[in-house]
Amino acid sequence: MERVNKSASILYFTYLQIAILALFIFVTTFSLSRLSDIQTTLSYLTVDVVPTVINGAQVSQEVEHLVFLTVSLSNATNQPTRRIITKKLEDVFKKLKTTARYQEVNTGFLSTQLTVLSKELEELESLVDRRLKLEESLEKNINSFFSAANELHSFATTADEKTLVTEILLLAVHIEQQNRIHQLRDTEHQLQASLEKLNALNINPEMKGKLQSLYAMLIGNTGIINQKIEALRVRGRTIGRGNFVKNLVNDVANNLNLNARSTYQQLQSDAKTTEARISNQTRIALIAGAITAVLTLCMIYVLHRRIVYRLIKLNNQVDNASSSDLEPIDIQGSDEIAKLADTFSVYLKRVKEQEIELLNMSLTDPLTGIPNRRAFDQKIRAEIASASRQNWPMSLLLIDIDFFKKYNDYYGHSEGDNCLISVAESLQSNVKRETDLCARYGGEEFVLYCPTLTVKVQKSKQNKSEMLFKNLS
CATH class of the missing domain: 1.20.1480 (hypothetical protein mp506/mpn330, domain 1)
Known part of the structure; x- marks a missing residue:
């Protein structure tokens, strides 16, 4: 039965530990998943969206510059101006090609448009050169x-x-x-x-x-x-070709603006989706937090009720039992705490018994078995105080065995001890009331205390004692 109770208690606490561990794993996994979603969103913004927006802005700026240079090339009035504008156009194309390599969505579109623009600008530059x-x-x-x-x-x-x-x-x-x-x-x-x-x-x-x-x-x-x-x-x-190139560049700019708006709309859609996900995750986190709090409170209550409260109760009962009369330690259950309470009960009972035994040994004469000098001193102090308060009479007989030393020396210590035992038994047999006390005062001396006795009764007691000693002699 003891082994079954112990196994049940261990199983109970094992289940409790498993529940706590499962709760910890759930909260940790959920938190990591939320952090992973946030990391994915931030990665998408920093790796995809922000570079696309920046590159789109750079492309739009360079395309606007390209429109201006195209008009300037069409209206060039001399060869130096044409060469300067042609050099600037080459620089713009280099920047646009560099930007196109970093784009992922519109790379094909922009590269194709740049190829067409390059050919058209070459023809335009040739016409301008011929015109000049x-x-x-x-x-x-x-x-x-x-x-x-x-x-x-x-x-x-x-x-x-x-x-x-x-x-x-x-x-x-x-x-x-x-x-x-x-x-x-x-x-x-x-x-x-x-x-x-x-x-x-x-x-x-x-x-x-x-x-x-x-x-x-x-x-x-x-x-x-x-x-x-x-x-x-x-x-x-030249004017016609310039207008055609200008319109072509404007078409590229419009397409880029359309793509930019599409990217912005996609960004807005992704932002709304991310916001909805974060909102849902926040609600889930709040629900999980509430469940965690409830389960934690339940576990705290169970732990307090099953362990802490019972240990405190056991401690208080042990303290009370150790500082007052013995009372049974009452701890319900069949687990280790209840067993510990039973063990404490047995231990305290044994301690009390040993304490009483030691107290009796300290107040009893080991030879005669009647109270000793210490018991008499404790009794007489209390009785004197009580008699003083109540104004009661009290009688005290001091009894001494005459010639005991000679008797002890002549017959030996063993016979001397037997003599003391016989005297003590005779005196104790004449003590009829519970309030009377017969004690060995020391050596061959005895004392008989009788509270609330008058002088007449006291003399009667004294006569009986003298007759007792005559019979013993």
Whole structure:
């Protein structure tokens, strides 16, 4: 039975420890899972979202710069400006390609657009270069024409000649200012008519040679008018190509903005999802915390009720039992604490018995078996105090065995002890009341205490004692 109780108690505490361990593992695992979710969210923000947003902002900035450079290239007025803008465009493309390598979602789109833009910008740069060369050549030819026309004007002698030369100069000025091909064709017909009129006049051979040279400079296949027309065509193609490239860049910018908005919306959606997850996890954590608190309180209550309270009760009962009369230690149960209480009860009972036995031994004469001098002293002090308070009489007989030393020396110590025992038994047999006391006072001396006795009764006791000793002798 003892082994069964012990096994049941051990099993009970084993279950309690397993419950505490399971609760600890659950709380720890739940906390780690929540930390893992937070780590995943932060990793997604730092590794995916933030770089995408930063790269998107950089790409948008470079694309805006690309639009500005495209317009500037289309409107370049000289070769140095064209070369500077071309160099800046190359730098922008390098940055965009570098940014494209760090993107994951839009890499294919951006790389394709950059390839198309690169080809279009090469064609645009080629057209601008051709336009600038044509304009430079046209400007040189116009300057040469005006120089030749001024020389022709100096050779003119008549008023008609000077008028026609002046008309040719004015038409040449119109050529420089006109930007429409049909206007140039009209001016070409007017120049041709003026040159033919001038040639029809009777002019000197030297002036006629200058006139033919002017005709070739103005109306020939490589003349100023055809160069101007070609320059206008190239300019138109340049403007068209520039607008096309500009629109293409704007399309790229719009697509990037659309992707940026999509990324932002995805970020908002992910943020809401993460917020919902964190909210759910917080509720679960609160519920788990509440359950943990309840289980902890239950375990504390059970531990206090099953162990702490019973140990405190056992301690108090042991203290009370050790400081007062023996009382049974009452601890319910069949576990180790109850067994410990039973052991304490047995131990305290044994201690009390030994204490009583030692007390009796200290107050009893070992030879005669009647109270000794110590018992008499304790009794007489208490009786004197009580008699003084109650004003009661008290009697005290001091009895001595005469010639005991001679008797002891003559018959021996053994017979002397027997004599003392016989006297003690005789005296004790005459003690009839519980309040009376017969004690060995020391050696062969005895004392008989009788409270509340009068003098007459006391003398009767004394006479009986004398008769007793006569019989013993």
